[in-house]
Amino acid sequence: MFETTHKKLFIASVILLGSSLNGNLQAAENTLSSIKIDSTVILDGVAEPLWQKASALQVKVDKLPYQANNYSGIKETQVSLKSLYDNEHIYFLVQYSDPTKSLQRFPWQKQSDGQWKQLKDKDQTGHSNNYYEDKFAFFWDIKAPGFAKKGCAVACHLVNDDGKINGIDQKGKTAGRKYTRRAGETLDMWHWKSVRMNPLGIIDDQFVDHVKDPAVNKNWGRHGDSKTGGGYVNNTNKDKSGPAFMNRTQDGLNDFTIVPSQKTPFVDTFKSGDLIPGIMSEVFTGSRGDIWAKGNWENGVWTIEIKRKLVTTGDKANSQDVQFTDLSKIYPFAISVFDNSQINHVYHDGSLALSFK
Amino acid sequence: MRLNGLSFHSKLGLSGFLMTIMLGLLSAATLIGLLYSSSNSGFNIPEIDKVKAKYSESLLVGAMKSSMYQHVTVDEDIGVVEKWVKDGAPDNDYFNDEVMYIIEADCQKCHSRTSTMTGAIPSMPLNNYDDLLTYTEKGYSWVHMAKSAHIHLLGIAVVMVLVTGIFSLSSFPSMPKTVLICTAWSMLWLDISAWWMAKFSSVFAYVIAGSGALEITALVLMCLLSLYDLWWKKDKKLPE
Structure with missing residues (x-):
């Protein structure tokens, strides 16, 4: 009896080992399944029960493109992704731990001598890591060979030992630039910005193409989608000595940006230490504003709900937006988290995949 | 016993x-x-092709075919570098225009003396011709x-x-x-x-x-x- 039991255990162990050797078990590891629904998701940054229909894909982001000399943000977090879709739209639920809710993006601060100073802290690349905002990004393959294999890295170009990118001096200007290899190769970038866009309920819809010359585009391959209006501008007076506008009321998310309904000319009745937004935001109209989102930070967790049409029809939609036209296809994508940093971000290797069920 | x-x-x-x-x-x-x-x-x-690449080819090409393959954008890139190595790894226009373009896109983010990227290998820089020449010896x-x-x-x-x-x-x-x-x-x-x-x-x-x-x-x-x-x-x- 004792011997028989041992033999059975041994055989079971061999079968188990054999099963684990099956590489196919890994196939669905990085796939996010979007589930069909017949109702609508309410975009409020709160995960309603409807989201329980979807399974979460857990993604660890733990890599940084460079070590900023003043970066104190997260170096690792776990992102939970869920997706739903209906006949017209696709929805995403993004949740991740971030111990700090960072909204003070280059604010103006009244000094003890009555002057105003814009708070900034530049790292060795000239970018901020402490007076900025929390952001989250999706990167989608439109037509960029290698993206399904390498993810974001396919468009990421860091400065070399000579401080150059594509032969152009970038010392003190940046850590890296984004561009694709050849003309016609594009990637869709959904850039959720907690200060500039979240109060307006949209994502900054951008794309990356092959431009690798700042003389052509100052942001190299990174562009905003076509727009007919809206956007964000610095809140600076003519002589750049202080803010030009302020909010009518100072509360909630609007504290660190000025939206049109709150915009009023700056009148200095403030005391030393008071803050005024350094940026003014207006809803993008056109293709750049065709993704809706709402984020909410609570107890150290950002919850972001996103909604976009499965197929967009804006100007140059096919070259600037990923189109979910064929629901039997796999759509490669990648994500990254920006913790109060302008360009530094935590990311993952390779790509993820979206499928529809 | x-x-x-x-x-x-x-x-x-x-x-x-x-x-x-x-x-x-x-x-x-x-x-x-x-x-x-x-x-x-x-x-x-x-x-077997990847085993051959590691032991019978240059370290540069071998790595692109095996351990570093995941960082190679498209397979054609390997052919470009392989051709350069087979031609004797000369410091010419082909190297500057074709090979370095691929090295910059696929390798330099980590293989750079100054890179602070997660996983960077500053001890194996691939920044210029002399750096690459080190890894062109066969086997x-x-x-x-x-x-x-x-x-x-x-x-x-x-x-x-x-x-x-x-x-x-x-x-x-x-x-x-x-x-x-x-x-x-x-x-x-x-x-x-x-x-x-x-x-x-x-x-x-x-x-x-x-x-x-x-x-x-x-x-x-x-x-x-x-x-x-x-x-x-x-x-x-x-x-x-």
């Missing part, structure tokens, strides 16, 4: 060791499968061979002497014991020597794959048979 005549606690201790060795071999096989296949997860059978260099060979030979020898020693105490007949012990040791020597020989002929890539597989198989078999002998094999009276 026979294995199946050991005390319960001695059997437990040896079983733990043998199972650990088998897990170690499984890990090694997994790593080899990942390094010499196009996949970056799961268990894979090594592709293993003397330094690379000496470094890899002594680590593997000394490390594996310790494992091997323990596993063969335990197996030699089993109650199996002399012939299978002799075959397995000799196979394990001879395949180790053949495997390591083929690393160097593959520099002169890519046929030795098959020797590397074959001897490596036999070496692991022999070790696993000795572990399994020893475990069987420890716990299941009926006691036999030892000859006087």
Whole structure:
């Protein structure tokens, strides 16, 4: 009896080992399944029960493109992704731990001598890591060979030992630039910005193409989608000595940006230490504003709900937006988290995949 | 002394060791499968072309075909670099316009003296012609061979002497014991020597794959048979 039991255990162990050797078990590891629904998701940054229909894909982001000399943000977090879709739209639920809710993006601060100073802290690349905002990004393959294999890295170009990118001096200007290899190769970038866009309920819809010359585009391959209006501008007076506008009321998310309904000319009745937004935001109209989102930070967790049409029809939609036209296809994508940093971000290797069920 | 005549606690201790060795071999096989296949997860059978690339080609091209393949944007990139190396790795327009363009896109993010990216390898920079030239020699260099060979030979020898020693105490007949012990040791020597020989002929890539597989198989078999002998094999009276 004792011997028989041992033999059975041994055989079971061999079968188990054999099963684990099956590489196919890994196939669905990085796939996010979007589930069909017949109702609508309410975009409020709160995960309603409807989201329980979807399974979460857990993604660890733990890599940084460079070590900023003043970066104190997260170096690792776990992102939970869920997706739903209906006949017209696709929805995403993004949740991740971030111990700090960072909204003070280059604010103006009244000094003890009555002057105003814009708070900034530049790292060795000239970018901020402490007076900025929390952001989250999706990167989608439109037509960029290698993206399904390498993810974001396919468009990421860091400065070399000579401080150059594509032969152009970038010392003190940046850590890296984004561009694709050849003309016609594009990637869709959904850039959720907690200060500039979240109060307006949209994502900054951008794309990356092959431009690798700042003389052509100052942001190299990174562009905003076509727009007919809206956007964000610095809140600076003519002589750049202080803010030009302020909010009518100072509360909630609007504290660190000025939206049109709150915009009023700056009148200095403030005391030393008071803050005024350094940026003014207006809803993008056109293709750049065709993704809706709402984020909410609570107890150290950002919850972001996103909604976009499965197929967009804006100007140059096919070259600037990923189109979910064929629901039997796999759509490669990648994500990254920006913790109060302008360009530094935590990311993952390779790509993820979206499928529809 | 026979294995199946050991005390319960001695059997437990040896079983733990043998199972650990088998897990170690499984890990090694997994790593080899990942390094010499196009996949970056799961268990894979090594592709002979990738084994050839590592041992018979330059370190630069070999790495692009095997361990660094996941960072190569498109397969055509490997062909461009391979052509340059086969042409004698000259410092010409082809190098500057075609090869460096690929190196910059696929390799320099990590392989840079100043890179602070997660996982960066500043000790292996690929920033200019001189940097790349270092990795264009076909097959293993003397330094690379000496470094890899002594680590593997000394490390594996310790494992091997323990596993063969335990197996030699089993109650199996002399012939299978002799075959397995000799196979394990001879395949180790053949495997390591083929690393160097593959520099002169890519046929030795098959020797590397074959001897490596036999070496692991022999070790696993000795572990399994020893475990069987420890716990299941009926006691036999030892000859006087």
